[in-house]
Amino acid sequence: MVAIANTTGLTAGERTTTAAGLWTVAFLGVTAGVQMSDRGLQSILSPAIQASFGVSDAVIGALHGIAGILVASALAVPLARLADRYSRKSILLGLILLWGMLTALSGIAPDFELFFIGRAASGITEFAMIPVVYSLIPDLVSDRHRVPSNLAFAALMATGASAGFYFGGNLLEFAGTIAPADMEPWRAALLCLSLLALPLLTIGLLVHDPPRGLPTGSERREDAALGPFLRAHQRRILLFLGAAGGLAIAVQAVAPMAAMGLVRRYASDLVPTGHALGLITLVTSLGSLAVAGIVDRFLRPRLGEASRPAVMAAGATLAIPCLIWLGAAPTEQQALAMIALFLALTSTANALIPTILQDIVPAELRARSFAIYSFVIAAFCALGPLLTGGLSDRAVGGNLLLAMAIGGVPALAAAAMSASLMARQRGG
Template structure:
């Protein structure tokens, strides 16, 4: 579906209609919609910081429950990604039919409650289960937001709103790493004052750190009551015609979708093999302080994610003049190929500083490769099934994401004698090769069809 087709045109803020002497509403700044995008980005960022915090807390969690690297990898991958994204699909279907604002408020409330519940888990299986339930509220929010954005800001501001939302999520993810050590120290002091000690009980410092983060959901819920719930950008007559759009979309773009999922999936495996496990890996290899590692990783995540967004936008504008729709898979292939040397060198880094530099290069290149995916999907999807399709896509990619930490943990335990850095490299490089292959085939398939969507 073209981005300029009637069913893809977003409903704009009625308050902006008629400004500037009758100018089009798409030419005016949709302030109410932009405020809502800002709120949603901050909310998703705080939720994403929970994932960074979990990575920093992994050594303490592993010690408290006496579990292996593979179990920690499964916590990050299977519980935190795969199960969560699968259960998010029916919730996104509800968002396609009912109030998206109501759905988002419910997700914030559930996230806040489940964060506290997970912190009090008495065993690893219970903690695993509660983390999976918590992840549902995080995963379900993202497709609903990407469904809302075109209806909040209109076509003119859609790409900027998408990238801004991604930037706020990235900022939150980096904050979880950067502030995780400080939050853990604060919780340790608080736990000592309340109970006289830490350890594995209900007042352990890592548990209190999770509770403190979850408490941020209370003001978020209250602020969410002030946001705008726009009408969907589609007429009622068009809705009936597009009920079969999902199956028709898959039939029409089946081969290209398979190659696209393969390319995106390879990137997902590689990135998730590294991100949730890297703090544990660096601490084990170099004996570095977890607070210092968390600060460094927080800065790296923030800088690489935020800098990748304008870089990706610029590459898209420049390359599409020459390559048309081939530009985006070309960027994916190039980013994956250039990040492979970083992953290969990671296992042989002499100390923590060069290892962190390699992590920064790896993340910057893979972030550029991933940045334009939401805009691409919005171009193709009918508004009546947009949230559902984003959720389905998220689940498919989550299946790949879950493989990353699971494989790196299993390879470390079974074949590399606990060398987690080496295991990360061993998992990442083949996954990146899959991305290069699939994205390269996409470019080749579009050699004679430069204007066809990816």
């Protein structure tokens, strides 16, 4: 890998948006979306994985939380540090290659322990890519196009995650028709997904690798090191993490195990349930990004820096009754409606988080800061499925939807309180 010298960079005011830059943002979004699709697919495959290995709900929760999020995000931090120093394009290509290999290895793991390790290792490549991309975007487009580019990348990533849900059941059925007689269909489904790494690697060789931007304005500081930065913004960061962390717990208490919960309570068919969850994930994710952009443009001139935490507080507060209703919903249609409304509100609350971090983090610390933020939030995310699985096993007799409500409502209340205090601090 070749180091990128800062002397070749441009200041924020000098950067312009080019076709190559926009094409690169689009490719990065598609790539992250493909990688994120294995989370939705794993959710759809969870009943088959659970039956294959004979593990409990709590263990499946650990698979989604600890392996899929916490371990992955922790090891993504040193990879992001490399991205602050060396060619980000080379690192991205390496992450794509590793993702394909590890996803394939997960499909052939002979026991749950090796499968768990494989999924954790695969998740590392997904978590490492996101901070690298958010480090790249400010160097690919002008400041005027930064927020739309952030939202477009998030939209493409959300589309991929939705596709994992939507096509998961179909892929499982297709895999059953091509799998050897001695191979379980869910294993073949993971092997099929891993093949998408090949065209991504081929196209990735053509992406634009921009020079790293020079710090300007508030970024031009002698204390542009991580420790001084964190100390200088300690109160704001703690409140921010309280808000984002509470939302993360609640979302992850629902999303990864929603398919299992619906199939178990309502004896649903997995394929149409997967289609419904895929469409819900796609529509709520894309819709929330559009809403967040409009709301930010409307509120920012009126509330200043208090506008974004105010949106987080409102989203968390309004999502509470959705989870309460989900826990007692008498029909699958009502449960799906509550999941949809819950995801729309929480996604809107979270949509502008990358922009907030880009605003306060110096250019030379961006990838590391995003990776560290991802790890801290991942610790909260891991609690979500762990709470759902543990409560299901030990408190509510396998009622996953009720377990989601019991675990998620207090987290939403904490998020709403933290975001309200943050808005008050920024507004004052």
